[in-house]
Amino acid sequence: DSGVTQTPKHLITATGQRVTLRCSPRSGDLSVYWYQQSLDQGLQFLIQYYNGEERAKGNILERFSAQQFPDLHSELNLSSLELGDSALYFCASSVHPGTGRLNYGYTFGSGTRLTVV
Amino acid sequence: TQLLEQSPQFLSIQEGENLTVYCNSSSVFSSLQWYRQEPGEGPVLLVTVVTGGEVKKLKRLTFQFGDARKDSSLHITAAQPGDTGLYLCAGALPNAGKSTFGDGTTLTVKP
Numbered sequence: 001d002s003g004v005t006q007t008p009k010h011l012i013t014a015t016g017q018r019v020t021l022r023c024s025p026r027s028g029d030l031s032v033y034w035y036q037q038s039l040d041q042g043l044q045f046l047i048q049y050y051n052g053e054e055r056a057k058g059n060i061l062e063r064f065s066a067q068q069f070p071d072l073h074s075e076l077n078l079s080s081l082e083l084g085d086s087a088l089y090f091c092a093s094s095v096h097p098g099t100g101r102l103n104y105g106y107t108f109g110s111g112t113r114l115t116v117v
Numbered sequence: 118t119q120l121l122e123q124s125p126q127f128l129s130i131q132e133g134e135n136l137t138v139y140c141n142s143s144s145v146f147s148s149l150q151w152y153r154q155e156p157g158e159g160p161v162l163l164v165t166v167v168t169g170g171e172v173k174k175l176k177r178l179t180f181q182f183g184d185a186r187k188d189s190s191l192h193i194t195a196a197q198p199g200d201t202g203l204y205l206c207a208g209a210l211p212n213a214g215k216s217t218f219g220d221g222t223t224l225t226v227k228p
Contacts, residue, residue, distance in 0.1 A: 002159065033215060043160070043205065043218040056215045090159050102167055103209035103216060105150040108159030 003027060006091050006109035014117055018079040021112045025072055025093030031055070032074040033094070033106060034066055038087040049074055050097045081116045088113050120144060121208055121219035129225040133195050138222040140206035141188045147211045149189050151180055154203040154221070196226045 003026035013019055025032050034046040045058035049068035060066075063081075068074040078085060092106035122141045130136055140149070148167045152160035164173050166182035166189065173180045177200075179192040193200055203223050207216035 002161070004159075035218075042220040043207075045215050045217065048215055056213070058215070092159070103148050103150075104165045105148075105152075105162040105207075106216065107162065108152075110157075110159050113157075 002107050002109060004091060004093050004107050004109035006089075006112050008112060009110065010113050010115075012115045012117060013081060015081055015083060017081050017116075018077065019081065019114065021076040021078070021089055021091075021114075023074045023076070023091030023093075023109060025074070025091075026107050029093035029095055029107070030072065031094045031096055032068055032072070033092045034060075034074070034076050035090045035092065036087050037090060037111070043090070046076070055097070078114070083116050086114055086116045119220065120217045121206055123204075123206060123219035123222050125222060126220070127223050127225075129227065130196055132197055132226055132228050134226075135192070135194050136196060136224070137190055137192045138204055138224070139188070139190050140208075140219055142208060143187065144208070144210060145186050146208035147186075148209045149182055149186075150207045150209075150216060151189070151191055152205040152207065154205060160203075160205055193224075196224075198226045198228050200224060201226050 005024040030051045033048045036044045046060040048056040066076045088111045090111045092108045094106045151163045154160040164180045169184045169186045171182045177194045203221045205221045207218045
């Protein structure tokens with residue numbers, strides 16, 4: 001158990017639907033990162049939050065959004081789902097704020113496998 | 118264009134053999150990490166290197182950061198089936214907190 005909790009572990013949904021993925025970071029970590037991993041594109045950075053504020057944005061589609069709540073858990077919302085959105089979605093956490101100090105690496109959750117049919 | 122290029126993409130060896138995998142870039146990183154990922158699981162952090170020329174050892178694994186902080190290598194001595202997995206390098210550019218990942222090297226160690 002890495003200390004980062006992601007739910008659900010598996011999700012199967014139809015095209016056009018909306019889903020919410022949930023992440024609880026490791027105790028003491030203020031940063032949460034979301035990554036998408038597909039077979040043909042590797043681990044792609046989506047977005048980072050630090051202590052409730054958005055810190056960095058990657059190639060996140062407009063149909064996707066995220067937020068970090070006061071208790072530091074984060075949710076990734078995926079809407080108008082397409083077949084190509086099928087992938088593993090990982091949440092990671094760290095103490096690193098996103099700028100300035102050295103990045104010493106992340107703790108990843110076990111991921112949510114999203115299948116869009 | 119990938120920021121971090123990993124090679125080889127796939128590697129299949131026999132138990133007991135040695136191997137080296139590489140992570141290369143034209144960019145300078147403030148830190149670089151190596152992770153191992155097993156099927157259906159998230160990546161697990163193995164090591165972070167921050168100083169050019171730095172060498173770190175983790176049992177049979179030796180990690181080196183290039184002098185110019187643009188590349189890194191992972192050497193495994195006497196590989197075991199338990200070393201099988203996807204090895205990912207990730208780099209953090211100066212003043213950018215997020216890590217950018219390479220596409221990984223898939224290692225298979227046959228008994």
